[in-house]
Amino acid sequence: MLIEFLKENLLMIYLLTFAVFLGMEIISKVPTVLHTPLMSGANAVSGVVIIGGIILIRQAAPNDYLVLFLGFLGIALATINVMGGFAVTDRMLDMFKKKKK
Amino acid sequence: MTNDWQTIKDLGYLISIVLFIIGLKRLSHPETAKKGNLIAAAGMGLAILIALFIPMEGANNNYLWIAAGIVVGAVIGLVAAKKVLMTKMPEMVSLFNGLGGACSMLIAFVELYNMDANASLASGQGVTTLFALFIGSISFTGSIVAWGKLDGFLRDSLVLPAPQIINLVLLVGILALNVYVAFLPSLDFSFIIALLVLSLIYGVTFVTPIGGGDMPVVISLLNSFTGLGAAGAGLIYGNMVMVTGGILVGASGTILTVLMCQAMNRSLLNVVIGGFGAAGTASGTSREQVVKEAAANDLAIQLKYAQRVMIVPGYGMAVAQAQHSVHELEKFLESEGVEVKYAIHPVAGRMPGHMNVLLAEADVDYPKLMELEDANKEMEQTDMVLVIGANDVVNPAAKEDSSSPIFGMPILDVENAKAVTVLKRSMSAGYAGIQNQLFFGERTKMLFGDAKSSINKLIEEVGTV
Numbered sequence: 001m002l003i004e005f006l007k008e009n010l011l012m013i014y015l016l017t018f019a020v021f022l023g024m025e026i027i028s029k030v031p032t033v034l035h036t037p038l039m040s041g042a043n044a045v046s047g048v049v050i051i052g053g054i055i056l057i058r059q060a061a062p063n064d065y066l067v068l069f070l071g072f073l074g075i076a077l078a079t080i081n082v083m084g085g086f087a088v089t090d091r092m093l094d095m096f097k098k099k100k101k
Numbered sequence: 102m103t104n105d106w107q108t109i110k111d112l113g114y115l116i117s118i119v120l121f122i123i124g125l126k127r128l129s130h131p132e133t134a135k136k137g138n139l140i141a142a143a144g145m146g147l148a149i150l151i152a153l154f155i156p157m158e159g160a161n162n163n164y165l166w167i168a169a170g171i172v173v174g175a176v177i178g179l180v181a182a183k184k185v186l187m188t189k190m191p192e193m194v195s196l197f198n199g200l201g202g203a204c205s206m207l208i209a210f211v212e213l214y215n216m217d218a219n220a221s222l223a224s225g226q227g228v229t230t231l232f233a234l235f236i237g238s239i240s241f242t243g244s245i246v247a248w249g250k251l252d253g254f255l256r257d258s259l260v261l262p263a264p265q266i267i268n269l270v271l272l273v274g275i276l277a278l279n280v281y282v283a284f285l286p287s288l289d290f291s292f293i294i295a296l297l298v299l300s301l302i303y304g305v306t307f308v309t310p311i312g313g314g315d316m317p318v319v320i321s322l323l324n325s326f327t328g329l330g331a332a333g334a335g336l337i338y339g340n341m342v343m344v345t346g347g348i349l350v351g352a353s354g355t356i357l358t359v360l361m362c363q364a365m366n367r368s369l370l371n372v373v374i375g376g377f378g379a380a381g382t383a384s385g386t387s388r389e390q391v392v393k394e395a396a397a398n399d400l401a402i403q404l405k406y407a408q409r410v411m412i413v414p415g416y417g418m419a420v421a422q423a424q425h426s427v428h429e430l431e432k433f434l435e436s437e438g439v440e441v442k443y444a445i446h447p448v449a450g451r452m453p454g455h456m457n458v459l460l461a462e463a464d465v466d467y468p469k470l471m472e473l474e475d476a477n478k479e480m481e482q483t484d485m486v487l488v489i490g491a492n493d494v495v496n497p498a499a500k501e502d503s504s505s506p507i508f509g510m511p512i513l514d515v516e517n518a519k520a521v522t523v524l525k526r527s528m529s530a531g532y533a534g535i536q537n538q539l540f541f542g543e544r545t546k547m548l549f550g551d552a553k554s555s556i557n558k559l560i561e562e563v564g565t566v
Contacts, residue, residue, distance in 0.1 A: 005225050012336070012344070019345050022122065023352025030129040032364075032445075032472065035357065035453035040194050041128045041138050042353055043324050045121055047201050048145065048346035049331035052208045054152040055338050057167050058160045067211050068163060072170040074207035079174025080181070081201040086142040087182035088193055089128075093135040095187070095461040 037092045044085025050078035106156050113151040114342040120144025121346050125353065148342045187462045188419040191452040195248040195320045198327050202240025205330030206297070209234035212337055213293050222283045226337065231279050233333030234293075235300045240326040242304030247319055250312065251451055264310035271303045307373075315372045317452045318361045322369075325354025364447040367510070395522050395546035397555070401562030403520065404434060407484035410441045411476065413513055414456050415449050417490015417525065421552035424463035427489060430560050431465065437563075442469050444476035444486075444513050446494035473511060483518040488539075490524065490552045496537045505535060521545045524555050 006013065030038055057071040121144045127137025153167065178197075185193045209230050216222075222231060249255035261267055275296065282292045311319050328350025335343025362369050404410060412431065418424060431441045443465065449456045457470060471479070480486070488495055498505040499512045515521050521544055528540070528547075539545055548555050 009225060012339075015341070015345065016332075016348055019348035020352045023349040024356050026122065026125050026349070027129065027353035027356045030357075031131065032447050033454050033457040033470075034129060034131060034134060035361075036190065036194075036455055036458050037134060037138070038125075038128050039321060039324060039354075039357060039452070040190070040197075041141060042125065042350045042357075043194055043198050043201070043327070045125065045141055045145070045346050046198070046324065046327040046331050046350040047204075048121075048148060048343050049201055049204045049208065049327075049334050051148055051152045051340060051343050052331075052334040052338060053170065053204055054149070054167055055157075055340070056208055056211055057163050057170075058157055060161065060163060062161050062163055067215065068166050070207050070211050072166045074204040074211075075167060075170030076174040076177075077200040077207075078204040079171050080178035081197045081204070082145055082178070083175045084178030084182040084193070085197050086138060086145070087179055088185065088190070088197075089138045090135065091182065092187075092190065092458050093138060095458060096131060096134065096467070 033096075037089050037096075040085060040089040040092065044082055044089060047078050047082035047085060050075060050082055053078055110151055110155040111341065113155075114148060114340075117144040117148040117151070117342045118345045120147065121349060125349065148346075186422070187459055188422060189252075190458060191317065191320065191450075191455060192248050192251045194452070195244050195251060195323070198320065198324050199241050199244025199248065201327040202237045202244060202323070202330050205233050205237030205327070205334045206241055206300075207237075208334045209237060209337070210293070210297060213288075214290070216288055218290075219287050221286060222288060227283060229333050229336035231283065231296070233330055233337065234297060235275065235279065236326050236333060237330035238297060238300035239304040239307060240323050240330055242301045243308040243326070244304075244320070244323050246305050246308040247316065247323060250308075251316060261306060261309055264306065267306050268303070268310075271299065271306060275299050275303060311372065315367075317448060317455075318358055318369075318372050320452065321354055321358040321361055322373075325351045325358060328352075328354055361448065361453055364453070364511070392528070392540050393546045395548045397548065397558045398562045398566070400522055400546075400548060401559055401566050403485055404439065404487075404559070405437055405563055405566050407439055409479070409483045409485075410434060410439055411480070411483045411486045411515075411518065412441065412443045413449075413486060413488045413491050413495060413515060414443065414445070414460070415489065415491020415494060416451060416455075417492075417552050419450055419455065419459055419490070421490065421554075423489065423551075423553035423556055424459045424465075426553050426556040426560065428460070428463040428465050430556055430563070431469075433560055433563055442471055442476070442479070444473070444515075445470050446473055446491070446513055449491055449494050473513060477514050477517075480514050480517040484520065486515045486518040486521045488515060488521065488523040488525075489556070490526075492525070492537055493535070495539055496535065497539055498535065498537070501538075507535065515539065516542055516544070519544065522548055524548045524550070524552050526551060 053071055053074040060067045120140050124137045124141025124144060127133035212230050278296055308319055328347045332344050332347025332351060335347055362372060434441050445456050447453055493507055495513050495515045497516055499507045499510045502508060516539055523540060
C-alpha cells in the first residue's frame with residue numbers, strides 16, 4: 001500500500017522535497033532587521049489556504065448550508081490573514097523606506 | 102476544453118509560485134523588501150483569481166458566499182492592519198497566523214464531514230486531511246494563546262500542573278487516535294470531533310507553559326505550522342500553489358525559528374519543553390542588595406558631557422511608546438556633540454527585529470543601529486549606557502550563573518561601559534522572571550518610572566543644563 005501511494009504521488013513528493021530546500025535557502029541569508037517583516041510576509045503567504053476555502057465552496061451543493069457557512073468562515077479568516085498580513089508588512093517596510101531619503 | 106482550462110490553471114499557479122519565491126527572496130534584502138512584499142501579494146492575487154474563475158467540472162460556484170467571505174475578511178484585515186500600533190505588531194502577526202491555521206482546520210473538518218461514511222482514511226487523502234486538521238487546530242489555539250500572552254490578557258504565571266506530562270500524554274493520545282481512526286474500516290465522525298477537540302486543547306497546553314524570551318520563537322514555530330497546515334489542505338485538493346506556498350512558509354519558518362533559538366543559545370526542544378518562566382525562580386541570590394537611584398538632572402549633566410552614549414532599547418520602550426522621545430533625546434544630544442548609538446540585541450522586544458521596526462518608525466537613522474557583536478566591541482569606550490526597558494538581554498547571569506535559565510545566551514556587555522543607567526518601571530524581574538545583578542553593579546544607577554516620561558524629563562533637564 002505504501003509503495004502504491006509513493007508511485008502515485010512521486011511527482012508531489014519531488015515537489016515537496018524541493019520546496020523544503022528552497023524555503024530553507026531563501027531564508028538563511030536574512031539580516032535580523034528584516035526578521036519581523038519577513039515573518040509577517042511569510043505569514044501572509046501561508047494565507048494561501050484561502051484557495052482551499054474557495055474550492056470548497058465552489059464544489060459545495062447550493063443548499064448545504066453547514067458546509068457553505070464553514071467555508072465562508074474559512075475564507076473570511078484566511079482573507080484577514082492574507083490582506084492584513086500583506087498590508088501590515090507593507091506598513092512596517094514603509095518605515096524603513098522613510099529614513100532612507 | 103476542460104483539459105485546456107486545467108493547463109491554464111496549472112500554469113497560472115506556477116506563475117503564482119514563482120512570484121511567491123521571488124517575493125520572499127526580495128523580502129530578505131533591505132533595499133528590495135517592499136517590492137518583494139508586493140510581488141508576493143500579486144502572486145496571491147493571481148492564485149485567488151485563478152481559483153475563483155477557472156471553470157470547474159460540476160461546480161456550483163456559490164459565488165455569493167465566497168464574495169461575502171472575502172469582503173468581510175478584507176475589511177477586518179485591512180482595518181486591523183491600518184489601525185494596529187507598531188508596538189503591537191508581534192501580537193498582530195500571531196493573531197493573523199492563528200486565523201490562517203483556523204482556515205486549514207475548517208477545510209479539513211468539512212472534507213472529513215463530506216467524506217463517504219464507508220470510506221477508510223488509510224489513504225494518502227485521508228492521512229493528509231487528518232494532518233491538516235491536527236496542525237491547523239494547534240496553530241489556531243496556540244497562536245491565540247501566544248497573542249493573549251503578548252497582549253497581557255493571559256498571564257505568564259498561569260501554569261498547568263506538570264505541563265510536560267500533560268503535553269506528552271495529549272500528543273501521544275492524539276497520534277494514537279489518529280492512527281486508530283485511519284485504520285477504522287468505516288469513518289466514525291464522533292472520532293473526528295474528538296480529534297478536533299483534543300488538537301485544539303493541545304494547542305493551548307503546548308503554548309501555555311512557554312513564556313519569557315521564548316515567545317518570538319513560539320510565534321515563528323506556529324507560523325511554520327500554519328504553512329504546513331496550508332500545505333496539508335493543499336494536498337487534499339492536489340493543489341500545487343497551496344502545497345508549494347505552504348511548504349515554503351513551513352520550511353522558512355522552521356529555519357527562522359532555529360535562527361532565533363541560536364540567538365538565545367537554546368535548542369528548540371529546550372524551548373518547547375522548557376517552561377522558561379517557571380524554572381526562573383531557582384537561581385539568583387535572595388540576600389538584600391541596594392540599588393543606587395539616579396536623579397534626572399545629574400544624569401542629564403552626565404549625558405551632556407559624555408562623548409559616547411549607547412542606548413539599549415527593550416520591550417519596556419515598546420510598551421511605553423517611548424521610541425519618538427528616545428529619538429528626540431538622541432537628536433538633542435547629537436546637537437550637543439555627543440555621539441549616540443543604539444545597541445540592538447537580536448531578541449530584544451518580543452520579536453527579532455522588533456526594536457528595528459520601532460526605531461525606524463521614529464525616524465532613527467539606520468546606521469546608528471548596531472548589532473550585538475559590534476556594540477560589545479565599543480562598550481568599553483562608551484561613557485554612558487542607557488538601558489531603556491530592557492532586562493534579560495543585559496543580564497550578566499547569562500555569562501556567570503550556569504544555573505540561570507538564560508545561561509549561555511549572548512548578551513550586551515553593558516557592565517563594561519564607564520557608567521550604566523537603567524530606566525525601568527520598578528525592580529520587578531524581567532520577562533524571563535529572573536533577577537538581574539547588573540542593577541546592583543558598582544557603575545549602575547536606576548531611574549525608575551515609565552520610559553516615556555523619564556525620557557521626556559531627561560530631555561527637559563538636558564535643555565536646561
